[in-house]
Amino acid sequence: EAQVTQNPRYLITVTGKKLTVTCSQNMNHEYMSWYRQDPGLGLRQIYYSMNVEVTDKGDVPEGYKVSRKEKRNFPLILESPSPNQTSLYFCASSLAGEETQYFGPGTRLLVL
Amino acid sequence: GDSVTQMEGPVTLSEEAFLTINCTYTATGYPSLFWYVQYPGEGLQLLLKATKADDKGSNKGFEATYRKETTSFHLEKGSVQVSDSAVYFCALSAFGFNKFYFGSGTKLNVKP
Numbered sequence: 655e656a657q658v659t660q661n662p663r664y665l666i667t668v669t670g671k672k673l674t675v676t677c678s679q680n681m682n683h684e685y686m687s688w689y690r691q692d693p694g695l696g697l698r699q700i701y702y703s704m705n706v707e708v709t710d711k712g713d714v715p716e717g718y719k720v721s722r723k724e725k726r727n728f729p730l731i732l733e734s735p736s737p738n739q740t741s742l743y744f745c746a747s748s749l750a751g752e753e754t755q756y757f758g759p760g761t762r763l764l765v766l
Numbered sequence: 767g768d769s770v771t772q773m774e775g776p777v778t779l780s781e782e783a784f785l786t787i788n789c790t791y792t793a794t795g796y797p798s799l800f801w802y803v804q805y806p807g808e809g810l811q812l813l814l815k816a817t818k819a820d821d822k823g824s825n826k827g828f829e830a831t832y833r834k835e836t837t838s839f840h841l842e843k844g845s846v847q848v849s850d851s852a853v854y855f856c857a858l859s860a861f862g863f864n865k866f867y868f869g870s871g872t873k874l875n876v877k878p
Contacts, residue, residue: 658809687866689868696869696870698868699866699867702864710864744809753815753859757810757811758809760809
């Protein structure tokens with residue numbers, strides 16, 4: 655089944671404790687992206703990647719890092735999480751040059 | 767910069783009522799426009815899209831027309847069902863489908 659998977663689905667952590675949210679797709683998509691969803695703000699793009707080793711900032715990259723060492727994986731790294739990063743995070747992927755994105759199920763993060 | 771504004775919700779309708787959710791955008795260049803739908807506890811799914819002015823996107827009885835003169839992409843459905851209850855997001859893509867901007871989302875509740 656074609657899908658985007660994220661792990662973990664739920665995470666509670668404390669300020670300053672490094673964490674990684676994984677994202678994996680099995681559709682051989684070149685493009686992958688991370689978003690955060692907050693009430694009243696919709697989805698905001700954090701980072702995106704056009705292919706392996708090619709990443710760029712979205713609208714809200716501060717406090718986040720990404721890497722794209724393999725085509726199927728695009729982990730989101732929070733080196734020193736803060737409470738304002740409490741949010742619902744979505745990973746998405748698509749073929750290069752295609753507008754249609756496929757979204758993962760989301761990761762709900764709470765930073766205390 | 768680029769942005770999307772959509773009407774605030776929630777919108778509550780009775781089954782078989784007519785639906786309109788307003789969406790306007792600001793963009794440089796010629797963006798593609800999308801409506802995504804999010805069912806409870808799930809990621810976003812593409813509902814419909816339009817890639818140039820005067821294009822009409824349609825799917826599952828929903829329609830939206832790309833109006834460049836009014837910078838709008840309003841979502842309509844002639845007769846809603848209870849199963850249409852969800853959050854609807856208007857979005858645009860720019861820079862060759864690398865950067866995406868989403869509206870804040872409109873929650874639709876359809877009562878039997």
